[in-house]
Amino acid sequence: MTEEIFDCCIIGAGVVGCAIARRLAQFQLKTAVIEKGPDVCCGTSKANSGIVHAGYAAQPGTLKAKFNAAGNPLFDQVCHELSVPFARIGTFVVAITDDGIKVLEKLYQRGQENKIPKLQIITDTQKIRQMEPSLTPNVTGVLYAPTGGIVSPYDLTIGLAENAYVNGVQFFFNSEVVGIDIKERYKVIQTRSKEIKTHFILNAAGVHADEISRMVGLDYFTITPRKGEYILLDKKCIELNHVLFPIPTPISKGIVVSITMEGHIFLGPNAETIEDKEDKSTTTEGLNEIIEGARKLVPDIPVNEAIVTYAGLRAVSDNNDFIIEPTKVEGFINVAGIQSPGLTASLAIAEYIVELLENLGVKLSVKPNFNPIREIPPRFATLSNEERHQLILRNPDYGHIICRCEYVTEAEIKAAIHRPLGATTLDGVKFRTRAQMGRCHGGFCTNRILEILSRELQVPIEQISKKGPKSELIVGKTKDLWRITVEGN
């Protein structure tokens, strides 16, 4: 057991936990992030819509509304500092009936109450179709929110985490929290392999936040996972300029048709309340629902261009709002129930946590040497040919393309492994470099990346996993099975 006592321990390395970690890294505090998974961004933060919402959708007066409105404007600077691609491409809520227009008006009103800038209802269908040629001809009007944008949620989470780490925040991976002891002067967080002492605990454990809260005797909310399934289509399979929402349903913003920062088209999510917090499986019904929903917005969706399907879990609290508050247990702060618009809200939530800590009497002195800038290695895919050429002359590994769909080079994969909080798994490489994310989805490069991981981490290939222990890809060498059988006899 380490004698060190942290000032703050954040449980959960999702976007909220990492945003808080990076913000706290700016102060002279000893901060740690404790994560169940083998990497940052293993849960909800990697499987969501990646939309930076403008903020008209949330009910005025809720925490969702407050942090959405406050979070959205923070993205430009933070993404710039962290070298995370972000674009305010604007969002449309699409009405296809006259009744739909009335809903748009309500949303517009709500947007005014939430003080969302630049909202506009457009009913000139010719103009709408000019702005968005793939949109259904049935469109009667749209609510246009120019401040809405897109960001890769895992790029952002990884960026926040790396920057927190280089500024002194410690990360403990593969460290599921199994208990919390409250001592007089501090708390002890127990994982299966170690005990970590801390003064403050920030519970950002996503769908598991209620379980963590119960560990300190606070049983005042439950988190119910609400699953959302997605289909990602190949790049450029349709022309799309904005994020397209349908008229919202009572529980969700509906099935979206949008574009990712890399140009892929995605469809989803549906919304299904489930019980199992680990159930991230897609279903035939769910995928069909998404396709049907997407076709209402873009009738000619080429579903045969699908390159991946996946599901994520929204962490839904009992009152359907965020729970961000200090509790009866001194030093234990819940940051729970962070469902949509959680990604947008994350940066503002981190700001608020600073305020909360200050109000709780934590002395926050600014760390003079905090470096907000995260530099990333050049990405071959985004460079001009001349830049590529010069780069290869300096580092020949840039001349070896490993992922042919996304043009990811050996240099980038090596860098992803050796970066601060570097990749140790296939998924870790995928989320940091995009290798295996293209149309062949690893068919060509999986074995090559396995080899690089094994070489660079100096571990046998049999130990390289997709996403942590028990997800190894190779079960042994050829002929091993015979050896086992024969010897076993």
Add this chain to the structure above:
Amino acid sequence: MKEIKVDIAVVGGGPAGLAAAIAAREQGADVLIIERDFELGGILHQCIHNGFGLHIFKEELTGPEFAQRYINRVNELKIPAKLDTMVISISPEKEIIAVNKIDGLLRIKAGAIILAMGCRERTRHNILVPGSRPAGIYPAGLAQRLVNIEGFMPGKRFVILGSGDIGMIMARRLTWEGAKVEAVVEIQPYPSGLIRNQVQCLKDYNIPLILEHTVIQVHGHQRVEGVTIAKVDEKWRPIPGTERFIECDTLLLSVGLIPENELSKAAGIEIDPKTKGPIVTNFLETSIPGIFACGNVLQVHDLIDNVALEGTRAGEMAATYISRKLEVAESKISCLPGTNVGYVVPQFISSRAFSDKITFFMRAKKPQRNVYVEFIMNNQQIYRKFTKFALPSEMIKVNLPPLKDFAEKISDITINIIPKGEEGQ
């Protein structure tokens, strides 16, 4: 940036590219092969089973042996090859940008280009197989590479979805390695690979082939723990009540191949939505003059011999083009798939070829026995050929005698597969 000038650049050093390079060189052209792997031969190196070369060499070779014959010839002819080199763009002006560790970016100005990039495997996601996303799901070809080249086992207990040739061959290969293959599950009422593979790879090893079934759910969080399969109706919808769980740690997919035409599309080459390969004339010339296509990038073949033969023809045609003997067509006619024909290659016949015999490749949509492949022009049957089987899994090859023998006025052709007795109706 280094610049290379060459008569003919061949993109891809697999069987199609090698055959094309050899043929072009034999006609006197300066040829350069560009290959992204560290060696020539392409996918053949991992196809260590035999059965290759029956048509061309009249003997049964393994994949590596078949490849070596072409590699030896490439060496004899001293055809240069850029290995470990990836082409990243092709322009309509026939300028290629390629990249490797030594040269950096390379600009290759070619008189003609032969596309021989092969194909990729369809993934689990392309066909929307639902369920979780654990480790242990591989396209069959990737598993084949791991086992046959790298020497690693990707699992112990397998279910294979899709009865494509690679899937069936891997079923046998994995059984030889001591793994258990629980089943090969095929959504269609017939296997999608060659009959000989069904017999030699599944039947001989008592591996069940479950037809008209598909995987409706993948189970397991970290590693595959099993799959649920179900019977499907004629529209491939799962039939409730027919679900069955099969325990396994690995799911292989052999659910089809897609010609790899991202470079071709970016160059502006027209693609046939049916073959997913470039639209070509009988000279194997794409919609951009001087760019030719052959092998699996043009159409997914089931026999390597046909790939190589197509490569040879593309090489000859490109060399003819370079020597300015490939006359520009005054016009061309379309060759259209009709009844029970999935696709036809070539899609066009050049007016310069009306006195030539034309070789057609096509696939049936549905299996039929005792059929005629008939060619219809101006509502007249101009030619027919009897064949005992028309199976979607086996490409049909028909040589059509010169068109000028049939008609004064030559126009578009429709090709039908018609049961014997119903032809010309």
